[in-house]
Every structure is written in C-alpha cells, then in structure tokens.
Amino acid sequence: MKKESVGLVETQYFIFPDDLILEGGSKLKEVKVAYETYGKLNKEKSNAILICHALSGDAHAAGWHEGDKKPGWWDIIIGPGKCLDTEKYFIICSNVIGGCKGSTGPSSINPETGKPYGLDFPIITLSDMVEAQKKLIDHLGINQLFAVVGGSMGGMQVLQWCISYPDMVKLAIPIATAARSAPQQIAFNEVGRQAIISDPKWNAGSYYSGEAPKEGLSLARMIGHITYLSYESMYQKFGRRLQDKEKYGFDLSMDFQVESYLHYQGNSFVKRFDANTYLYVTKAMDYFDLTANGSLAEGFKDVKTKFLVISVDSDWLYPPAQSKEIVMALTANDIDVNYHEIKSPYGHDAFLLESGQLNYIINGFLSEILVGDVMTPMAAKISEGASIDEAAKLMLEEKVTHLPVIAGDNRLIGIVTAWDISKAVALKCSKLDEIMTKDVITACPEDYIELAAEKMKRYNISSLPVVDGGKRVIGIITTDHISTLMARD
Ligand SMILES: CC(=O)SCCNC(=O)CCNC(=O)[C@H](O)C(C)(C)COP(=O)(O)OP(=O)(O)OC[C@H]1O[C@@H](n2cnc3c(N)ncnc32)[C@H](O)[C@@H]1OP(=O)(O)O
Numbered sequence: 256m257k258k259e260s261v262g263l264v265e266t267q268y269f270i271f272p273d274d275l276i277l278e279g280g281s282k283l284k285e286v287k288v289a290y291e292t293y294g295k296l297n298k299e300k301s302n303a304i305l306i307c308h309a310l311s312g313d314a315h316a317a318g319w320h321e322g323d324k325k326p327g328w329w330d331i332i333i334g335p336g337k338c339l340d341t342e343k344y345f346i347i348c349s350n351v352i353g354g355c356k357g358s359t360g361p362s363s364i365n366p367e368t369g370k371p372y373g374l375d376f377p378i379i380t381l382s383d384m385v386e387a388q389k390k391l392i393d394h395l396g397i398n399q400l401f402a403v404v405g406g407s408m409g410g411m412q413v414l415q416w417c418i419s420y421p422d423m424v425k426l427a428i429p430i431a432t433a434a435r436s437a438p439q440q441i442a443f444n445e446v447g448r449q450a451i452i453s454d455p456k457w458n459a460g461s462y463y464s465g466e467a468p469k470e471g472l473s474l475a476r477m478i479g480h481i482t483y484l485s486y487e488s489m490y491q492k493f494g495r496r497l498q499d500k501e502k503y504g505f506d507l508s509m510d511f512q513v514e515s516y517l518h519y520q521g522n523s524f525v526k527r528f529d530a531n532t533y534l535y536v537t538k539a540m541d542y543f544d545l546t547a548n549g550s551l552a553e554g555f556k557d558v559k560t561k562f563l564v565i566s567v568d569s570d571w572l573y574p575p576a577q578s579k580e581i582v583m584a585l586t587a588n589d590i591d592v593n594y595h596e597i598k599s600p601y602g603h604d605a606f607l608l609e610s611g612q613l614n615y616i617i618n619g620f621l622s623e624i625l626v627g628d629v630m631t632p633m634a635a636k637i638s639e640g641a642s643i644d645e646a647a648k649l650m651l652e653e654k655v656t657h658l659p660v661i662a663g664d665n666r667l668i669g670i671v672t673a674w675d676i677s678k679a680v681a682l683k684c685s686k687l688d689e690i691m692t693k694d695v696i697t698a699c700p701e702d703y704i705e706l707a708a709e710k711m712k713r714y715n716i717s718s719l720p721v722v723d724g725g726k727r728v729i730g731i732i733t734t735d736h737i738s739t740l741m742a743r744d
C-alpha cells in the first residue's frame with residue numbers, strides 16, 4: 256500500500272479549566288497544552304493512539320505546517336498506509352509541560368507575575384507530563400487509549416502511562432528507552448545542564464528580555480547529539496574527512512567534517528529550543544525511576560497493558576539491556592510482552608530514522624489485535640424468559656441493535672436483533688423464543704479481529720457476541736469496533 260502524508264496540519268491548544276497539581280506539590284495555573292491530531296476518532300472512541308515525544312520534540316509529529324521544509328518529526332510512521340495509519344487510528348501528540356513548543360513551560364508567562372517563569376517554574380516529572388496528557392485525553396472525551404507510543408523520553412511517558420492509568424491503555428510501545436535513568440544518562444544530562452548554566456547569558460534563568468544563552472545551549476546539544484549517534488554512523492557519515500580544507504590547519508580552528516556537523520546541529524538547536532526547558536526536561540528524565548522498593552517487577556505490578564518493547568542494537572545511550580530489563584519486569588508480572596531489537600547503525604536516533612523496520616514491527620504488533628482487546632465487555636443481554644417488549648426496551652436504553660439471549664447460567668442460547676423485533680410486531684409474536692436466532696455465530700476473545708471481521712462479512716452480520724470456553728457471554732464486537740482497525744485493503 257502506498258504510504259502517504261497526512262498533509263497540511265495545524266497545532267491546537269487546550270487551556271486547562273483547573274490548576275495542575277504537580278508531583279512535587281506545586282500548582283500550575285492556567286496550563287496550556289499544544290497538541291495535534293491526525294485521522295478521525297471513531298464512534299466508540301476506541302481508536303485513539305497517543306504519541307509521546309522525546310527531549311527536543313513537540314506536538315508536530317506528522318504532516319506539514321504551511322511553508323515548512325520538513326514534515327513532523329515522526330512522519331515516517333504516521334499517515335495513511337504507515338504503521339500508525341491515520342485511516343484507522345486517531346493520532347494525538349502533545350508538547351510536554353515544561354516544554355517550549357506551545358505548552359506551558361519556563362518560557363511561558365507566569366500568571367502571578369505577568370513575566371516569564373524562568374526559574375520560578377516548578378520542577379516537573381515524567382508523571383506530571385502524563386497528568387497533563389491525561390487532562391487533554393479527558394478533554395477529547397476519550398476513556399481509553401488504544402495505544403501509547405514513544406521513543407526515548409517518549410518511551411518513559413509510555414511506561415508512566417501504564418503505571419499511572421493501567422485501565423486506560425490497551426497497548427504500549429516504548430522504544431529505545433529505560434524504566435529508570437542510569438548514572439551514565441544522568442551524567443550526560445548534567446554536563447549539558449552545566450554547559451547552559453555556565454553561559455553568563457543564562458543569568459540564573461532570567462534571559463527572556465535579553466539575549467539567550469546560545470553558547471551554552473548549543474554546547475549542551477552538541478554533547479547530547481554525540482550520544483544520539485554511534486561510532487559506526489559517525490564513521491559512515493564523516494570518516495576523517497576535512498571540512499572546507501585540503502589539509503590540517505595546524506591551529507585550533509575547525510578541521511573535521513564531524514566538528515562542522517556538530518556546530519551546525521548546536522546552532523540549529525538554539526533557534527528552536529529554550530535553554531531553561533532543556534534544564535527542566537533533562538531533570539525530569541533524571542528523576543525518572545519506576546522501581547518500587549528497588550524492584551522494577553514490583554513497580555510494574557499493577558500494569559495491565561499488552562506491550563511491544565523495541566530497542567536499537569547500536570544505541571549506547573539507552574542500550575538494549577535497559578529494554579530487556581523492562582521486558583523481564585513485565586514478564587515477571589505475567590504481562591503479554593513482545594520484544595524487538597532493531598538492527599541499525601544509527602544509534603539512539605534510529606527510532607527517528609529506521610522507517611522500514613519501525614513500520615514493519617509496529618504494524619505487525621498492531622495487526623495482531625485480538626477480539627478481547629477491542630470488544631465491549633459485559634455487553635447488554637437478555638434472559639430467555641423475557642418478553643419481546645422487555646427486549647425492545649433494553650435495546651432502546653442500551654442503544655444496541657443486537658441482544659444476546661442467555662440461559663440462567665449466562666450461557667448463550669440465542670440472539671435477537673432490532674429486525675427480529677419488528678418482525679415480532681408484524682407477526683404478533685410475544686415470546687423471544689419465537690423470533691430469536693438459535694444458531695448464533697460467535698467470536699472468542701482470543702480470535703484475531705481479522706477472523707471476527709471475516710465471519711461478519713461471510714454471514715452478513717454486524718455484531719458477534721463474544722463467548723468464553725463455557726459459551727458464557729463476556730462481551731460483544733461490532734463492525735464499528737473493527738472497521739477502523741482493519742487494513743484499508
Ligand atoms: C522525538 C524527537 O526527538 S523530535 C526531535 C528530533 N529532531 C531532532 O532531534 C533534530 C536534530 N536532528 C537529529 O537529531 C537528527 O538529525 C535526525 C535524527 C532528526 C535526522 O538525522 P539525519 O537525517 O541522519 O540527519 P543528519 O544528522 O545527517 O543531519 C542533517 C543536517 O546536518 C547538516 N550537515 C551534514 N553534514 C554537515 C557538515 N559537515 N557540516 C555542517 N552541517 C552538516 C545537513 O546539511 C543537514 O542539515 P538540515 O537538517 O538543515 O537539512
């Protein structure tokens with residue numbers, strides 16, 4: 256299938272009606288969250304996928320902003336025909352709080368002083384970022400997310416979601432991430448922060464009316480950027496080639512292409528990022544630790560989500576060992592986990608670049624959706640002794656067109672549809688037994704949704720009762736559940 260773009264997109268904003276209470280105890284007033292959405296939310300609101308961004312990302316994950324030269328940062332996997340297919344899913348991405356891309360952060364105006372927060376901005380954590388996203392998801396009227404997906408710090412948010420709101424996330428895809436920041440990660444973050452803090456223009460975080468600490472922020476990004484690459488990718492990109500010269504300068508000026516590249520990356524970064532946000536967001540990552548009493552398995556004990564954990568073989572910043580630690584802790588809690596290690600020379604940033612492998616792995620995982628993952632559990636049903644009037648009333652109340660008929664032990668013995676009810680009125684029948692279909696086509700929670708869809712098509716029916724091994728009704732699955740989740744072709 257052709258992979259397409261979501262086209263022109265715009266960032267939207269949500270201002271919280273209430274204060275946001277932070278993990279550290281402070282309150283943030285008039286919080287604003289910048290977000291983008293792609294695709295359509297289905298009738299059941301069951302096809303929403305939340306995308307969480309990494310350290311320097313933003314709400315613009317896919318498509319194009321008017322006049323831009325590059326699409327959103329994860330355009331390689333979001334769009335029609337891509338694994339996060341906007342023909343099937345409703346994709347949401349928001350800028351984290353503490354950020355500088357439209358959501359409230361240290362560069363925002365503090366409503367109490369009328370000036371930018373600077374260092375008056377409270378310390379935020381990954382859990383606070385998730386709280387802010389939860390408010391946005393509530394505002395969009397979504398009770399449960401079909402999936403939460405993110406790489407690096409985005410992956411940390413994915414894990415945090417599954418712990419903060421275990422019932423709200425059906426599927427989780429954390430990529431190139433960790434369940435707790437390791438000393439090496441904290442160390443690199445601290446060097447980046449010190450580069451900013453030691454720039455005199457930083458001025459204790461109060462620089463918004465003058466010049467920004469560009470030197471410090473650029474240096475922080477240069478250091479960070481090295482950690483996003485690999486030995487091999489740097490060799491492939493630059494070798495020992497010189498930049499704009501034939502031989503060494505034998506002075507302290509720039510000689511090598513890799514130096515020029517790093518300066519370029521540093522200089523471009525300062526044009527799009529705020530130094531204080533860099534301080535706050537890296538600090539939030541340092542504090543991130545999902546262990547409970549020293550045990551990650553205990554930290555994950557309430558998780559209910561099905562997982563796809565992805566790592567990158569050449570990622571030395573968030574090495575595969577940290578992903579395997581997540582897999583082991585989930586497995587210890589009997590959580591269904593799939594694990595993939597991407598083969599790539601790109602290092603940590605492979606999660607932003609390896610389009611083929613990401614599309615293939617994520618698409619495979621999302622297509623393995625089971626009936627039990629998407630059905631409406633505990634669907635409306637009626638007892639065999641009930642009258643046709645009662646069945647009609649229940650259908651109206653529950654806004655359903657299909658009612659499984661059950662015996663005393665909850666065992667499925669038939670199904671009545673809205674069509675059967677009209678038939679009953681026309682033919683003046685009064686008992687359910689006279690009009691219900693007794694040979695009911697059903698689905699099992701372990702069936703792939705493709706199988707349920709095939710049955711619905713073959714028998715030309717729009718709803719299947721979901722039954723367990725003892726033929727007891729445990730839910731219902733309809734074409735509406737399935738249609739937006741099935742491949743277009
Ligand atoms: C979720 C999130 O993390 S969102 C944030 C993601 N985006 C970023 O982090 C932006 C910073 N960039 C990156 O991290 C990486 O560049 C990636 C992963 C996004 C893209 O990687 P690649 O496609 O391999 O790009 P690459 O690293 O080669 O950089 C290309 C840029 O370097 C420039 N460049 C390459 N060689 C040199 C050189 N010798 N001297 C100066 N500049 C150079 C290119 O001209 C190009 O510039 P452009 O970006 O303005 O077009």
Ligand SMILES: N[C@@H](CCO)C(=O)O
Nearest residue numbers: 309310311312407483
């Ligand atoms: N390139 C990514 C790496 C951090 O995970 C970013 O800047 O956000």
